[in-house]
Structures are given as structure tokens and as C-alpha cells.
Amino acid sequence: METVVLDHISKTYEKGTVLAVDEVSFSVNKGELFGLIGPDGAGKTSLFRILTTLLSADSGRASVAGFDVVKDYKTIRRIVGYMPGRFSLYQDLTVKENLEFFAALFGTTVEANYSLIKSIYEQIKPFNDRRAGKLSGGMKQKLALCCALIHKPQVLLLDEPTTGVDVVSRREFWDMLKSLKKEGITILVSTPYMDEASLCERIALIQSGKILSVNTPDGIRRAYPVKLYAAKSDNIYQLLMDLRALEWIEHCYASGEYLHFNFVSDEQNLLAGLEEYAVSRGHRHLVVREIIPDIEDCFIRLMNEGKWLSEEQIHAII
Amino acid sequence: MKEYVIQCKDLTKRFGDFYAVDHISFDVEKGEIFGFLGANGAGKTTAMRMLCGLSYPTSGEATIAGYNVYTQQEKIKQHIGYMSQKFSLYEDLTVLENIEFYGGVYGLDIKTIKARSNDLLRELGLMPEAKKLVGSLPLGWKQKLAFSVAIFHRPQIVFLDEPTGGVDPITRRQFWDMIYKAAATGITVFVTTHYMDEAEYCHRISVMVDGKVKALDSPATLKADLSAETMEEVFYKLARGAQRSGD
Known part of the structure; x- marks a missing residue:
């Protein structure tokens, strides 16, 4: 079953003069760990913002868990967890306050879905009373992931969670994603680091708003046309x-x-x-x-x- | 006799009880490509700020291009170039204005600036874009221009702070072509990166962990010493025990 569907999505900025996303089509299967791989300016963030209903496409259709991003935007906002590329938690709230705030927004409690965030949250729990703005990069990343998971989303949308993070923290983060996948959550994650592609089940390579290829990492390697x-x-x-x-x-x-x-x-x-x-x-x-x-x-x-x-x-x- | 353009010994920066940079020592040769790696929060940025003459050390010694980091900070700034992914060019100035601005800041005379910027724009094929705002250029071009501007005043050393973050693989490699060429002409390149394949392109690299230089050698030697297949493995083995993980 296809959980995330993009069908000929295009998006322009600056009154149509800048083409950010050009007829993009691909889909992510239920429970899949899917990577969107491409450099800055490829259109990754625009796609995430369209899928999270924060931005409307110029043309094309998109759906998440069967819900249309335009018609059913309210439903989609309840069932997706989103981690934007820029740290977007409240810097002047503490770790615990941020978590409780996001739980309350979604009409749930930290306790209700604790099992889902337990292994990640316990790593930052010693800093419960520290303001989010004072956390290190790796800890911010973990808190943001906890906040994106607090309402037990069906789909997790992660926009460049590992950018600017060192090799050790990057590995830890991908281990966390693997365990979340085991919980049945569908994950769409973007990255500019090509070596992270092999950690996904399938990937889409994107450049200048266009999809270059969609396949398993092995499939893409096998399709290389020459020696x-x-x-x-x-x-x-x-x-x-x-x-x-x-x-x-x-x-x-x-x-x-x-x-x-x-x-x-x-x-x-x-x-x-x-x-x-x-x-x-x-x-x-x-x-x-x-x-x-x-x-x-x-x-x-x-x-x-x-x-x-x-x-x-x-x-x-x- | 080797000619060193960066020499530092027991360089230290302390904030209260916290040793952001803890007695680091190394020398960098003229024309060398020196990779400065480290875990998040290891102290790289603080160390680089001292080397660029932007922050006074708490203790230790360092000379950059022959100038003392305590007493000749302004001289240091004149003889180095600096570029980072976060800050390089002014987006709301044109291509030409950016070049002229930096040339002026570094004290080049108008005639030299005009001549050099003409050559640069013509050969880069950026003449038609000379009067366009830098903000409208594709990322790859911005980056090439930023590097050109950073070495426009022919510095002895150029500091590159994550210059290739987020750029496409071809642009990233072309950037390294420029680094190699610059080094071959005698400019010393001091570079940080999160791409471990780029660490392989450096002549020598140092890996900082918790304020200290934990390893320093050629990529080949580091891999052999740590029985690692790749630089990523080297980095992981050195940094995984890090206590600090700040930004």
C-alpha cells in the first residue's frame, strides 16, 4: 500500500520565475524507510512542506495515508510527525516543557505514547530542565525527533535531520530510525549525504527540482550504464x-x-x-x-x- | 628546510573551568592541505577563531603567516583568506560589487581590483552575471565565487570552514580541484568538513575530540594505525568516546 504519494507535483516561487519542483512523482510504501537524496536547492524542503500541508503546489496531486494534502489538510496534520530542517522547537522552553507542549497540541500526553520515544528520550532526560536553546546539536536533534513522535504519527517526515552533524551522531540517528521502522512507522527522510542512501530501503535521487531516479540503492547501482x-x-x-x-x-x-x-x-x-x-x-x-x-x-x-x-x-x- | 605558515604549541582557550581548546600543538607547511576534523563541540570553531586572529588564546603560542596571535591579530587578518558555507558573499550585492568590496577591505588599490576582477569574471564566464545580485546565482557558482574572493588578495593561508556543506557531488569535486590548484601555487589550505571522503583529499588531517588533538597524520597512516578501511571508520573510532557534544 502506498502511504505517501506525489503525482506530477510542481512548485514555483517568485511569481513563477523560479522552478523549485518540476513534475515530481514517486510514492512511499507503508512501513518503508524512504530516502530523498539530493543537494541544497534540489527541492527537498518544498516537497516536505507540500506533504505537511504548509505549502500548496502549483500543480499535481499529493496524498498522505490516503488523505489529500489540499482537501484533507487537517487530518494530515494530525497523522504526520514533521521534523523541519531548521530547529523549530521553542528555545526558551525546557526539554520537558517542549515535549509536554507538543503532546498537548495533539491532545495526548507524554505518558500515552511513552514506549515509542522511550529509548530516544532517555538519552536527553538528564537535561529535562535545560532550555532547548542551550542543548548541543545532537541533543536538539533527539528532542526534535521525540516531539515529532509524541502523537504516534503514521508517517514521519524528516527534512535533513543529519545535516551538519558529526559521523558519530549521524550513525546514532540512523539506528533510531531503524528501530522506529520496526514499530511500523512510514519514514520519508531527506539528506545531502549520499553515503546515507544505503541505509534506506528505497531512495529517490533529486536535483534541480527533478527526480533523477527512484529505486532500491542496489537497483540504482546496478542501473549504472557503463563500467x-x-x-x-x-x-x-x-x-x-x-x-x-x-x-x-x-x-x-x-x-x-x-x-x-x-x-x-x-x-x-x-x-x-x-x-x-x-x-x-x-x-x-x-x-x-x-x-x-x-x-x-x-x-x-x-x-x-x-x-x-x-x-x-x-x-x-x- | 620546511617552511611552516601555521605553528602552534599548547594553544589553549578556557572559559571559566571549561577548556574549549586544551593544549593543541601542530605545524602546517606552506602549500599543505590540512584537514581540521572533529566531533560536534570538540572545539574546532574556537581553535579556528584563535588561528584567524579573532579571539585571544588563554595560553600557549601560535604564529600565523609569521605573525603572533596575541600581538599581531590585524596583520594575521590581512594575510589570510576565510570562507565558510554560512558566511561568504553578500547576497544583496552584485557579483562585481562583492569582488570590489572584498578587494577594498583587503586594501588592494582600485587598479588592481579592476584588473583582477575583469580577468576573474571573464575566465569564469560570469561576465554576463557581473551586475546580477549574488543571491540569484546557483549555489555552485556562489561557492566558486566565494572561494575566488577569499583568495583574491593572494593570502598565504586560506581557512575554509565546511565550504562544501550541502552542495552537489560534482560541484563538491570541482571545489576540491580549486583547492588542489591553490595549494599547488603555494597557498596553504586549512579546511574543515563533515564529508569523510574529503578528508582523504587532505595531505594531513587532525581529529579533535573534547578540546584535544587526538590524532594527526596523513589519511593513509591514520587508517593503518587504527586498522580502519575508511576515514569515516577512523573518525568513528576516535570520536565515539567523546564526552562533549556541543555545537
Whole structure:
């Protein structure tokens, strides 16, 4: 069953001059942990605001748990839990006061659904009397999640909950989402960190208001249309320059300790020639191998290719 | 003989009983790309503020581009560039106005500013946008422009505070292309990031935990020392025991 449905949703700003969301369609199944993956300005927040009935789309239809975002907005507000990208709790209320306030808004009590928030809330309970504005980033994030869950929502909408948070807190947060999924809550979560995609069951890649692809993380990786290789040597930056200078290499970019690249054609075996070339350019400890693309490789492939700067442009800046 | 542009020894910042930065020591070479990582609340921002001449240390020593952090703060500011994702350009000034403003702040004469900004805009292909407000530019372009502006006065060191947060993967890599080029021309790059793949692009990185530098070496050595496959694993192993988790 589809719990969140977006059907050809478009949204413009500035009297129609800025197209933020362009005919977006996808759906999230009941109980699914679904990731919306894309950089700033991709349209993620607009989609969240449309789904939470805070913003109306210019065109298209959307529904949450079978309720229409326009007609049934009051019902939707009762059954979704929303964590906006910007910290939106009351900074001058304490942890406990914020929680009680949000429970009261939804006509419930902290006790009524305590089991749902217990494991998260207990981590911040020692700071019950501290004002929310004085909490650390990680603790604010946990309190916001508790407040979004306090009315036992059917659907949880989380807009970039892990942005700007360090690796340790990010891991903790994703562990929390996994346990919430076990409670049967449908979760739509957005992130600009492509490495978090693999923690979702299905993902939509979004860029400049358009959906690039919707699939399981594995499905997206398998759909990568060409062979992808990784290479490194004792001088990685020189290797990047050398590989980019070759006409028979289509794209080459850094990815962690390796460079990733494609050949313009996978028809012939160009690998031997490449190794010979690298050695002739003085590279030592050369490693080259075919790899399975990660989500970021797929995203780069799917993105508008005209975005690469020319050498001359880069040269001009420095 | 190695030439160091950042040297700090036992640099400390204390607020009451709280050691925000607790006796950190390291040197950064000319032309080096130095990654400055740490858990939330580890003290990175406080440390960077001292290194940029914006805040006095409680104790310890540091020289930046040869200038003393206690007595020559203004000199430091003139010889460094700074860019962050949160604050870089004025959205309600045009592209050209931003360049001229920063050039002026750093004391470049009008002739130099005009010549350099012309070259920069032409080569970036931003000439048609020169008179447009920066707020109307796509994020990727804002960022490239912000970096160009940060090194417009040819500083010895550029401090980049999470410069790539939230940008798309291609723009992020192009940003690193610019960092590499800048470093190759002798500009020292001091950079913080939450993207662990970017930590791999640094020559050396330091990881701060609870006010202290807990590890400092090349990515390859850190991975070997901690038996970690990736920098994310390195970071996790070093920071998971952190006591502090402030912003």
C-alpha cells in the first residue's frame, strides 16, 4: 500500500520565475524507510512542506495515508510527525516543557505514547530542565525527533535531520530510525549525504527540482550504464590531471583515496594502455581495478553533464 | 628546510573551568592541505577563531603567516583568506560589487581590483552575471565565487570552514580541484568538513575530540594505525568516546 504519494507535483516561487519542483512523482510504501537524496536547492524542503500541508503546489496531486494534502489538510496534520530542517522547537522552553507542549497540541500526553520515544528520550532526560536553546546539536536533534513522535504519527517526515552533524551522531540517528521502522512507522527522510542512501530501503535521487531516479540503492547501482574503474598512485593529483588529459577517458574525479573514471567506450580493453601511460608519466604504486559504483557515482552520472568546469576556468580562479 | 605558515604549541582557550581548546600543538607547511576534523563541540570553531586572529588564546603560542596571535591579530587578518558555507558573499550585492568590496577591505588599490576582477569574471564566464545580485546565482557558482574572493588578495593561508556543506557531488569535486590548484601555487589550505571522503583529499588531517588533538597524520597512516578501511571508520573510532557534544 502506498502511504505517501506525489503525482506530477510542481512548485514555483517568485511569481513563477523560479522552478523549485518540476513534475515530481514517486510514492512511499507503508512501513518503508524512504530516502530523498539530493543537494541544497534540489527541492527537498518544498516537497516536505507540500506533504505537511504548509505549502500548496502549483500543480499535481499529493496524498498522505490516503488523505489529500489540499482537501484533507487537517487530518494530515494530525497523522504526520514533521521534523523541519531548521530547529523549530521553542528555545526558551525546557526539554520537558517542549515535549509536554507538543503532546498537548495533539491532545495526548507524554505518558500515552511513552514506549515509542522511550529509548530516544532517555538519552536527553538528564537535561529535562535545560532550555532547548542551550542543548548541543545532537541533543536538539533527539528532542526534535521525540516531539515529532509524541502523537504516534503514521508517517514521519524528516527534512535533513543529519545535516551538519558529526559521523558519530549521524550513525546514532540512523539506528533510531531503524528501530522506529520496526514499530511500523512510514519514514520519508531527506539528506545531502549520499553515503546515507544505503541505509534506506528505497531512495529517490533529486536535483534541480527533478527526480533523477527512484529505486532500491542496489537497483540504482546496478542501473549504472557503463563500467566504472578506480585508480590510485603515489601522486593522486597528478594522476587526476593525467587521466583527464586522455581523450579516451570520459569522466575522472576524486572519490576518497581513489579516482573514479569511465572510458568513452567499454568495447575495447583500454586498461592495459592506461597502465602503460600512467607508468610513462612517472606514476608509481599504481592500482587500477573495476569497481561497483556507489550512490554518489550514480548521482554524478545522472546529473547534467554540462556542469563540469573547464581547465581554463579553474585556472582563472587560482 | 620546511617552511611552516601555521605553528602552534599548547594553544589553549578556557572559559571559566571549561577548556574549549586544551593544549593543541601542530605545524602546517606552506602549500599543505590540512584537514581540521572533529566531533560536534570538540572545539574546532574556537581553535579556528584563535588561528584567524579573532579571539585571544588563554595560553600557549601560535604564529600565523609569521605573525603572533596575541600581538599581531590585524596583520594575521590581512594575510589570510576565510570562507565558510554560512558566511561568504553578500547576497544583496552584485557579483562585481562583492569582488570590489572584498578587494577594498583587503586594501588592494582600485587598479588592481579592476584588473583582477575583469580577468576573474571573464575566465569564469560570469561576465554576463557581473551586475546580477549574488543571491540569484546557483549555489555552485556562489561557492566558486566565494572561494575566488577569499583568495583574491593572494593570502598565504586560506581557512575554509565546511565550504562544501550541502552542495552537489560534482560541484563538491570541482571545489576540491580549486583547492588542489591553490595549494599547488603555494597557498596553504586549512579546511574543515563533515564529508569523510574529503578528508582523504587532505595531505594531513587532525581529529579533535573534547578540546584535544587526538590524532594527526596523513589519511593513509591514520587508517593503518587504527586498522580502519575508511576515514569515516577512523573518525568513528576516535570520536565515539567523546564526552562533549556541543555545537
